[in-house]
Amino acid sequence: MNRIVQLKGKFLYKSNTSSIGYPAFNSSNPHITLDDLKRRYHELSVLAADKERNHKIGGILVSVHYTRVIPKSRRVSYFFSGGKTSANATIVGAKFGRTKGGFPYHIITHFVSLKVMKETLRKLDACIQFMGNMGLELADNNFLKVLYFKQPKKEGKAKNLPEGMSESEVSKLQKKYLSCMNKLNITKSLLGGMLEESSEVAFFAEPRYVKETEGSQIVTIYRTGKDTVLLMKELGIDVPQERIIDGTTMLLYPEQVKALEENAPYLISMSLPDFSQIKFEKSSSIPKQISIPKPGNEPVVGVIDGPFDESAYCHDWVSYEKWFGEDEKQDQAAIDHGTEVTSLIVDGPAFNSEYNDGCGRFRVRHFGVAPGEKVLSFTLLRKIKRIVEKNPEIKVWNLSLGSELPVNSNYISPVAALLDKLESEYDIIFVVAGTNDRNRTGRLPMGDPADSINSIVVNSVRRNGEPASYARRGPVLSFFRKPDVSYFGGDTNELLHGCTGLGEVWMAGTSFAAPWITRKVAYMIYNLHLPREVAKALLIDSASKWNEKELDMEAKGFGVPPISIRDIVESANDEIKFFFYETAKSYDSLAEKIPVPVYNDKYPYIAKATLCYFPVCNRDQGVDYTNTELDIHFGRFDQKLRIKSVNENAQAEEGDYTNEEEARKLFRKWDNVKHIIERYNSGKRPKKVYGPNGWGLDIKLKERLDTRYPDGLRYGVVVTLKALDKKNRFNEFLELCRQNYWVAIPLDVQQQIDVQQKAEETIDWD
Known part of the structure; x- marks a missing residue:
């Protein structure tokens, strides 16, 4: 196995110098x-x-x-x-x-x-x-x-005459x-x-409102020139400030919803019921108890879920906080669910040896917010916000709670929007379960909050890699790719093992696929000290396979990451994997002379690259939810010093006429994950060398609104090169880095493991 390498070097930054010509009618509207x-x-x-x-x-x-x-x-x-x-x-x-x-x-x-x-x-x-x-x-x-x-102005230049x-x-x-x-x-x-x-x-x-639900609702009105509380009072609706979030989203009771619909329906931007109908997966107990040593200084993962059973075998590894009233009834299914999720994060491989990921154990800070199947969304919003704000040291969170109701294709759900906001503000990452289709229709859209754009959303697959029978489907917001990845969550005749207060249990569901991904992300962020942008990119890069011709992305996302963490953070002997962690400071961020080994005057490689970033999102903008677009161009420089991108992306180049629909479909414009890949087949041949500039990476930044990031936007790019002739040229790559003034920092996974184990040793002072 080859180590992955962080490349640090000089990026060239420049603003957009292209001039806007005079207006022209579009060919579709001439x-x-x-x-x-x-x-x-x-x-x-x-x-x-x-x-x-x-x-x-x-x-x-x-x-x-x-x-x-x-x-x-x-x-x-x-x-x-x-x-x-x-x-x-x-x-x-x-x-x-x-x-x-x-x-x-x-x-x-x-x-x-x-x-x-x-x-x-x-x-x-x-x-x-x-x-x-x-x-x-x-x-x-x-x-x-x-x-x-x-x-x-110039003699002989063609005149643009009608x-x-x-x-x-x-x-x-x-x-x-x-x-x-x-x-x-x-x-x-x-x-x-x-x-x-x-x-x-x-x-x-005027804006049109289509009534979709009954009962108490979380309603978002359009931003106007009036304060929301005062405007509602003028309409005869009394909404106290504590029932308003983000200025225009509020909890309204049935009679208040009716009054708003009758007096000012044009004000309503979006609405949904104020409850998330959660169905906790049922489990079957196994008459077996297991043990676990005392915790040391292992990293701490945050879990927001049902209650935790403090009689469970791993209770010493879990710090539990109850975030609901003493008089609220706790359903046993909710207690089991929360305990099972946390047991997988703490010690999953101990009772699922076939999924031993090499990540070790984790301590968990568990926040019980859902004592039963009906959870008020507005209350859940406030709890999640306060939990994250009070625990800023926790960088990785697992959320395996999901609504039965499918998300709306025209606007983001409030809980998902909150997760995206917290991730952009606190440098954290949520791993979210993709929710379950209990009727196994194979076509049910995902439920709230699996439409969170910045989070890693996880669906479930069977052992053969096919979608689980209960898997729900993306995209979300009519466009964004969700899930991000899939993992093994158990299914009929191949159940997972988890633990409750009664001991070991059998179970299945996306709730139990997500914790395995949480473990991998936590390992990369806490143990290997990788930024979340790079950790997410590595996960997606590892899930995408060179020879995968057709992938059910609506159910599986970019694929299934390897079981072993080493297969994610290292590469095969015939591969070279490196990453950039940089800041988009202006329109163009350009890296030249990226060192790709040459053999017989050719580049004997196919390539893939994954870009991840965490943009500020704006729920008011509906389907245009992400404020920032980072467009990736990666490939060889041609004779005109233009990058021949691996995915043939020519957006923003002179003479390019890619329209908006094509840009979204082909190049994922406005999506915060970009993955480009050359699929392997027997007809692939080494690539032509055009000149001394070699390979380049160009990240183009575009803003949808008039606001800007004062300090730039952080992003991670993971690049993998696969040798067509199966040769290992890793050392040659490192030498080329030195010759081209790139600082190459190999990630020594074994050293990090040794350091972590040393830190967890108990010292006997006797």
């Missing part, structure tokens, strides 16, 4: 008609005319129904902007609609001030008058070529346009921009 502009004006005028509603909320809520999945660069910006406020800053929600043919399109909701809406209507009216005065029934790219025509028009004709028509624009007090950029943006809009409307 023009805008005068009648369409008049309809858009009427739609906005109707919304602006509702004085009573707009005064009540301090502005106007407008949902923009686009014609397609829209990239950030094509969202409206001339609409709804004014002064220092950009249109992007007015966005308060995003979801997907579906065409009659089933194709998705964006619905993005804005909250616009009365002053800005008045100016938007003025600008739009001026555009309408311009087209009317000029006798234009429609505007297309030929119109824009006339509007923006400039004489080329088809069938001479330069003199274009100049004459352009002067006519400019004269009309001056009279209407609009600029070229405003006119062209509003016309191009209008072509992407199907219509404007």
Whole structure:
């Protein structure tokens, strides 16, 4: 086995220097008609005319129904902007609609001030008058070529003329346009921009609310110009501050939900029942007791679950805190569940020898929050938040509680959103069970909180690697890949062993797959001192197999990691595995001359790379939930010094026309995990060497909102090279690192194990 290596070297940082050209109509929406502009004006005028509603909320809520999945660069910006406020800053929600043919399109909701809406209507009216005065029934790219025509500065450079028009004709028509624009007090950029943006809009409307549930609900309203408590009081709904989280999400009782639905349904962004129906997996006892030595200085993992049975054999290894009232009834199934989960984290291999991962034992700080199957989501939110805040030293958490109800495809569940927020603020990581399909339909979407984007979500597989009979499916939020990985959680005729207060038991469920992954992550973070970004990337990298042709990603994620931790943190003799742990400080973070060994003037390798990062997420943004995109390009530099990425990713390169839907589908744009891989087959041949720059890594940072990370965003990239000729060139790789001024730090797993064992020794002072 070869050791994995951390590479440290000089990254080149640069801002985005590409200039934005004049507007152009998209091929799918090649023009805008005068009648369409008049309809858009009427739609906005109707919304602006509702004085009573707009005064009540301090502005106007407008949902923009686009014609397609829209990239950030094509969202409206001339609409709804004014002064220092950009249109992007007015966005308060995003979801997907579906065409009659089933194709998705964006619905993005804005909250616009009365002053800005008045100016938007003025600008739009001026555009309408311009087209009317000029006798234009429609505007297309030929119109824009006339509007923006400039004489080329360089002699002989091609002139961008409309088809069938001479330069003199274009100049004459352009002067006519400019004269009309001056009279209407609009600029070229405003006119062209509003016309191009209008072509992407199907219509404007007030936000639509579709009632989905009954009873008490956790309701999120759109952010408006009014304080939530005061706004609710004006609607006759009294909501105390302690029932409000994140400013706009609140717990409402049935009569309050009804009042809001009757008086202001347009305010409701999302809602779901205030209970998580948890079904605890049943287990069967085995008449057998096992023992365990006293704990030493082993790392501490956090578990949030049902109660812990303090009579269990591993009780000395567990610090238990009860986070529910003394008068609340404790179901035995809940006690067993919490105890079983913790027993696996503490000592799982002791009673599941076939899954001996080499991670040793862990101490657990166990927080019992769910004494029964019905758990109030709002209460659970507050408990998890307080538990994490009070225990900042715990970096790895296991959460094997999950709702029976499937998650919504248009918005993140509140508990999942909380996990993502805590992970971005506290440098921690949650491992979350993927929830169970008890009816074994094979098509049930995951339950809350398995839609957490930053967490590692784990599904269950059988011993043969196929999805367990009870496995639920991703994606979540219509797009994000969940689960991340799968592991052995037991199934019919191949149950796992766990422990309760009665001794050893048989069991199965995703609740018991997650702890095995928690152990691996805890080992990498606590024992090997790897950052969580790198630990997550290593886990996913190890789960993805070179020769796996078809993978059921909706049920299995990126695959099943190896059982032994050494197979995750070391590589085969014919592989070279290295990682970067860096900060994205600007648009481009570029590394050159990454040392890949050459043989017979070729690179005899196939490659894979995994990028992981923990972005700030915004629940208000709906399906556009992650604020930051990191785009990975990894591969050889070609003759033009461009990276030929392993996955043929050419986004942002000159001449590339990847649209938003393709970017999301092919290159996982806006997903916080990027995994690119060359699959192995007998036809693979060594790669051409283009020049001295060798291989490169380019990380491009893009922000969805106007906010920025002041200190940059940390990320981990794990790269694995596999030799086609099966040769071990690890030492040659280290030498190439030295020659190319890379600091190579091999991770010595055995040394870390020895240090850990030494630290756990009991010293006899006699």
